[in-house]
Amino acid sequence: MMMKPSLVLSGSLFAMTLLLSACGGSDDATVAPTPAPTPTPAPTPVSGFTKTATWDVAFEAKAGGELCFDIDTQKAADCTSDTWDVKAKDDGRIPSFFTNSGTSGAGKGGAVASPLDAKWVDLKKWLNGMADPVSGALDANSYIKDFAEGVFTGTNPIKSAAFEYDLAGDHKLSPNFKVFLISEDTTNPAAKQFALQVTGYYGGTGGAVSGFPSIRWVDRTSNNELSATLDASKGWVYFDLAKNAVSTETGTWHIAFNRNSMKLNSSVAGKPLGGLLAKTPDGFYTAEGKAIAAKFADTNNLAQTRALLTATDLLPAKPKWLSDKNASPLSPSAKGNYPVLDYGWYTYYGNDAEATKAGLAAAHMLKANSDAATMIRSAEGNSFARMHLKEVQYADPKNASSKKTLKFEFDIQPKS
Structure with a gap:
């Protein structure tokens, strides 16, 4: 008769054990994994080249002269001022180009390369005029000034x-x-x-x-x-x-x-x-x-x-x-041999046969090398522009002596 309480107690413990097992108290229960944090996406690089411009360099036939452009205002500039950034000069036949720097002007301009050495598709990858995406940060001497050759x-x-x-x-x-x-x-x-x-x-x-x-x-x-x-x-x-x-x-x-x-x-x-x-x-x-x-x-x-x-x-x-x-780096010496001479921005074709191969109507015409480009620094030294020659137009497409217009395009990083 005295054993019944013990039996009741054992039954109670057994019941509690079953209850705990049913509630998942076992060491063998599956634990849900902690979700991995979602990675923060890398910020999208922002380009400093936020403005565009075009410049039509038009010279009358055999007249020569010079024209200038200001990348800060995106307008033609007075070549006698201190604010022009790029200059075009024409001797009546072959145009040449200069930056407001060194022997060409009192400005802080310059160019990182000649159009014979740089490509528009590569310069389009630049986000900043002072950082080459391939070689890294530039310094002041990276922009070559115009010089006395x-x-x-x-x-x-x-x-x-x-x-x-x-x-x-x-x-x-x-x-x-x-x-x-x-x-x-x-x-x-x-x-x-x-x-x-x-x-x-x-x-x-x-x-x-x-x-x-x-x-x-x-x-x-x-x-x-x-x-x-x-x-x-x-x-x-x-x-x-x-x-x-x-x-x-x-x-x-x-x-x-x-x-x-x-x-x-x-x-x-x-x-x-x-x-x-x-x-x-x-x-x-x-x-x-x-x-x-x-x-x-x-x-x-x-x-x-x-x-x-x-x-x-x-x-x-x-x-x-x-x-x-x-x-100037903008006016490199021509490559090639007559009658085909590559001046960087454009190629000159000196006879009818070579002109025809290039899709031109007459000898002595220029054809734009639209893939050639350079990066320039402004006269003030605090803004930059990549530029390339999109096309050369003649008033009379069959006459190399007619008025010619060189159409340039710019992507501009304004001064900060």
Whole structure:
């Protein structure tokens, strides 16, 4: 009789066990997985090129002249003003183009490439005028200024025969200590000649400010060495080698600097001025012309190259003196051979047979290379535009001498 309470208790525990099992208290129950968070989509890149424009460059037959355009206003501009960004000049036959920079104007313009080297389809991928989607961020020197094409013109990316750029990955300029000869009269072998080296680019407070080119030179009749450092950080500085003095644009001068841009005067005292490359120091370049960074970094270069200024073999037996002409990345030298010449923006067809192949009605016509393009910077330096030539139209499609109109298209990144 005393065992019944125990049996009742055991039955109660058994019932509770069944109840807990029915309520899912077992360790073997399936647990629903926690849903994975939905990833936040990457923001869609926003292009800074928010405006478009067209520019019709129309020249009367054989009249020549120049026309300018302002990418900020998207309108034609006065070529005598400071606000134009791109200029077209025509000699009555072949148009050429310039940016408001360097030897073409006082602006901060320039171009990242010539139309021979850049394509419209590639530049359409750019979201910002200071960032190449392939190579990354650009710096101020990425936009090439217009320049004086002559003895001081090089084949490197900055078009300089006197400097190399970014050899140590520090965006700095390095002089190569080449010796240039300058003649005050290229028609007279007895005329005064100077041997010149560019020896530096930095000066100012602390000696590290860019735009302060240093030079040394000798008058070859005396071989007395002189030197100077010029503040060319804010514009063109004109220098008279004979007087060892800064001059003016309208005064007597031999060479001029605008930061790293160099140019040679066309004449002195009415006589034609000219220059030539006389000597390149050993060890600075490979046989293929590639700069050797370690040599440029040698702190003894200034002393080691001094003797080159007074070398006796600087003047060739038959000197080929060069004079300057204004040049721009927008007006590259033509590629190809006559009668077909590629000028970047357009191709010239010099005879009927080649013109017919190109779909033109007559010889001496131009046909747009609509896939060619470039990126330019404004005169103010704070806006950008990619541009290409869409087509060339003639007033008389069968007459190359009739009025021609070059139709350009722009995508513009306005100033911020």
